[in-house]
Amino acid sequence: MAKNCLQITHEGNSIQLSWQRGQANRRTAPAVTFEHPFDKKALEDLRWYLEEYLRFPYGLAPDNAIKIEQKLQTWGEQLFELVFRSSEQGRQFFQESTREGLRECELVIASDNPEVLNLPWELLYSPTDRQFLAPSLAGMSRSLSDYAIRAEMGELPQDKLNILLVIARPYGEKDIALKTIARPLLDSISNIRKKVNIKVLRPPSFEQFERELNDKPGFYHIVHFDGHGDFDPNSQGFQHSFGAAGQGVLVFEAFDGSPQIITAAKIAQNLADCCVPIFVLNACKSAQEGEEKFSSVATRLVSLGAKGVVAMAYSLYAQAAKHFMGRLYGELAAGKSLSTAVSAGRKEVLNQPQRPSPKGEKPLQDWLVPVLYQQENYTPFTPANTVDDIESYFEETVSNLVDFPQEGRYGFTGRDYDILLLERAFRQNNIVLLQGMGGVGKTELAGGFARWLDDTQGRSLIFFISFEDGATLSNVVNQVGRKVWGDKFSQYAADKQQQAVLNYLKHQTCLLIWDNFEPVAGFPAGNEPLLSASERQNLQWFLKDLRSGKSWVLITSRREELWLDCAYRLVNLQGLREQDVEEGSNAIL
Structure with missing residues (x-):
């Protein structure tokens, strides 16, 4: 201090x-x-x-x-x-x-x-x-002058800085890209991931938000809302208290992907009940005051008990948000106070002023955009000053990705809207077929989607298997069983193995990626199927059984696979968008 x-x-x-x-x-x-x-x-x-x-x-x-x-x-x-x-x-x-x-x-x-x-x-x-x-x-x-400091919220976890990231994109293709903030945020904290625990809320609805916070009271240090904010002059939420209509709102995303407008007062009540001290809003208009008292989202949250709210007085470019958020969370993870961390974030933005424009990168003095509201100085996290045990450095970080092909030389870029479509498709059906012509990027998208889920606690284990050379259900069962139970798995008969894996997948939130699936039933038309009729029928039964469970299956194919008869959700993949082409080209150049 x-x-x-x-x-x-x-x-x-x-x-x-x-x-x-x-x-x-x-x-x-x-x-x-x-x-x-x-x-x-x-x-x-x-x-x-x-x-x-x-x-x-x-x-x-x-x-x-x-x-x-x-x-x-x-x-x-x-x-x-x-x-x-x-x-x-x-x-x-x-x-x-x-x-x-x-x-x-x-x-x-x-x-x-x-x-x-x-x-x-x-x-x-x-x-x-x-x-x-x-x-x-x-x-x-x-x-705020007239509001007293609220009581302490109790002890929060001190092993990691816990962040709940709410990414709402209710306006579809017209909205900003899904990972505009999340991707640079994850990149910028990659060197402190052992100290930071980030979970993306799925789906980003207010109901799920309330459920997540109530399931884990006193767990999250920060709720980070990445979406849209505004001021609703017709809101009557606190007219009886403050003598004025209108208040700040945030736009969540309903289960079907449509906009879900929630007042700051309602959000703040959930934060207070679940002991979340800090709210970070990179929604534009989140710090703008309306004509009446306490109209903005930030002031409403603080007036109802939040320890601190970081909000944006103006729209912030993704490049600036990357610098600011990365430094902000790095400082908080190191045990700095919220106000000191915000100040350091501003300096990071000041020192790196280049922003993209149609005429190339140009400098912009936008370090003044983030603002902080708080009633007292607050430090959410105090890390222990201990050195990790030597054993933690013997092996590489354990990955939840099983048998994945190596990522491309230039990494995975773009496809944010397609990933959003996949997220929404899996809300409706836990079996999704990703269809597209050869070379359009189905495998790359499946891998990028899997890594996105892995980075944000979207699935517990993620398995990849290619059917290009005729993989069978036995290959699928063995891949899952050996990962989960190790050598013990081989001691059981095939029917027991299959039943164990099926039950495991029904009760756990895994993702199975079945890539290049079209040769299984013969492709192009007229070619002999790689699998026999009985083997295909086994896959069909397996998928039908999985429909009632918690795991997801993502199938990639050049065509629809109607013979599966499992009422999958279809997502058609087209070519890259112009912005993604530019990003990929820049990475190569």
Whole structure:
């Protein structure tokens, strides 16, 4: 925890600066009239720069962007003058609190006014230090003036930082890609995976969200919502309490994939009941205040008991989110406080400003987009300072992928929408046929889907077997049985082995990938089937039995396999999308 805490308290038409060193009594400077430098035009320019400029960086846009970048410092200096130099004591407080460096000082903005909370306070710029404060301070956060600090939530697990990741994509092809945030997030924490436990919620519905939290009270340190947020002016949820209609909402995804709009108050109630202290929202509009008090998702969550909420004041590019989230979770896993971790994440975004655009990568000053709401400084995780036992380094990390072909030279890229289609198909039916012409990428997609599930706790074990050379049900049974029971499996008769494997798959959440399935019944048309009629019938019966269980089967084939007669779900695979082609080409180049 920082040695110093500066607090800017807004009330009425004035603000007041106070300073506390350690446990000493808080000292207060005289209140000053509050006149912020951000008129409506300035705020509109800032939003254009952060959200729209790089989508169409042509014509006069680059020149306008440079002008706005130059204004950022001017606006920040004006805000600094107002807060810290409008009184002799305010000037003294800043000097004393930062004498040992900005990293020894935290800054809190306290207000109940949505307009004030929504201001880009992160732009505060110190002429003396010649830098923006937000990325350099030990922490910077917003808090609600009239809300007391809630009681402690009890002891949380300290072996790993537990994160529940909710990825909602209810708008199908028009939505952002499924793994826009998850993929860079998983990549960025790959070196600390022993300390971080990430589970993706499946399906990303509010009902499943509530069920998961109630099944594991006091387990998750963080709920990370990756989707859409907004403000609903017609919501009547807390009109009786606050005298105002309207509140923030998040858009979950119903079982059928349609939008499921849930108010922040309803979400917060579930978080409080299940002792989840931190909510991370990379939904756009999640930190924007509406016209009434406590309208945003972030403030609603904090007012109802969340220890901290990290939200986005503007839409954040995936590249920036990658840098921010990776550093944020790395710092939290190392035992840092939430405000310190957010500050470090901002600095990571500041230090790596290149963002994609139609004209190639361009720099963008979007480090100010993430904001933190909290009522007190909070550290969710304190790792034990112990060295892992030597035995943990003897073998490679145990994988849940069984007999998988080696990943391609350039890895697996794109196909996010196809993976989303597979996820939804398996919600409806636990047997899915992935059909596509030769060379379209069925095997690669099956492998990419499997690794995605493995990274996010989607399945317990995942088995891969190719039928290209005539694998039989016996091969399938032996593959599963030997993995689960080892050498003991071979001691039993074939019928007992088959029954054991079938029962195991019915009760466990496994995935079987049956690749290149078309030769089993003869392909192309007129060719002899690779398997006999009785062997094909065994596969057919096996699939029908599995339909009542928990395991999934993904079959890849160049055609429909209607002879299976198991009412599978069909997913047709087409060629790569333009964005995926570009990504794959860049990886090769």
